[in-house]
Amino acid sequence: MIHIFLLLWNCVTIIQCFLYPVIDPVKLYNYTAPEDQVTFYLYSYDDLSNPDQIFVDNPSSISDSRFDPDLETKVIIHGWSHNRNVPWLVEMREAMANREQWNIIVVDWAPLSHVIYIEARVHTTVVSKQVAHMILTLKRITGLDPAGPLYEWPHMESLDEVLDASDAEFVDVIHTNGGRIGMITPAGHLDYYPNGGERQPGCELWGCSHLRSVEYWTASVKNPWIFQAYLYRDWVEYWHGLGENIVAYPMGILANKSFPSGTYYVEVHSEFKMYLNTVTTIHDSFS
Secondary structure (H helix, E strand, O other), rough: OOEEEEEOOOOOOOHHHHHHOOOOOHHOOOOOOOHHHOOOEEEEOOOOEEEEEEEOHHEEEEEEEEOOOOOOOOEEOOOOOOOOOOOOHHHHHHHHHHHEEEEEEEEHHHHOOOHHHHHHHHHHHHHHHHHHHHHHOOOOEEEEEEEEEEEEEEEOOOOOOOOOHHHOOEEHHHHHHOOOOOOOOOOOOEEEEEEEOOOOOOOOOOOHHHHHHHHHHHHHHHOOOOOEEEEHHHHHHHOOOOOOOOOOOOOOOOOOOOOOEEEEEOOOHHHHHHOOOOOOOOOOHOO
8 A cells, every 4th residue: 555645835934935036937837847856765664774765767776675565655745845854754754664564755856845935836746747657556645734825825726736535545634724834625535624724732833833734643653542533513512512422533644534534623732742852943944
């Protein structure tokens, strides 16, 4: 089974996000980024410090690597201005390796992501094509606060451009800064809205709420039952202390297609932080 994690936007400050230089839009949208600037690294559970680089259209790079066809494969894709060694991604892959034996592949598109946002938005087309060349069948996609700007607003793009439930057999999405940096529109079979999905407790900047999506995911890898979510119709009863037989469903690593499809709400408190060892800062977005 192949499972992809997407964080297609990262922004730490409003100034960083929207100070765009003057660009010829026609020239930009007719530009095709070099495909070799999207690289793939296989992290083996037995030695995370030395990944194997694998290449699209080079089967021997996979057969010569430590890829185990008998194991499930997890693919992590970072967002704008980040790279494969940003703190949240390092902690995520290490947590996943410690949980279970998986093939963990990290897609590094740093040369194409360390540009102004509008240009990175165009580059994501090349990234998705390269991932599609490498991976033919997707069982699951987890969207970690998928990007809103130039996808959902100023207008909604077509389904070919945004994450939706048809992209894999099972799609789950965690919305933490919806309507701002992230999408607020439901985009999967299961859409989770922690604390309402727009602003997370303890966060003043949009980027902080946005990055909570990856922190919540990593915390769920370490403690799969930490986040108890309720379908919207049940959440209203739960919030008002009504209904004794309301069923809670976990958000994060344990989410699966056996859960009822729909919108889920979950109340998140600060206890998730005890499962995290790193903090991603503004400096990490420029390194």
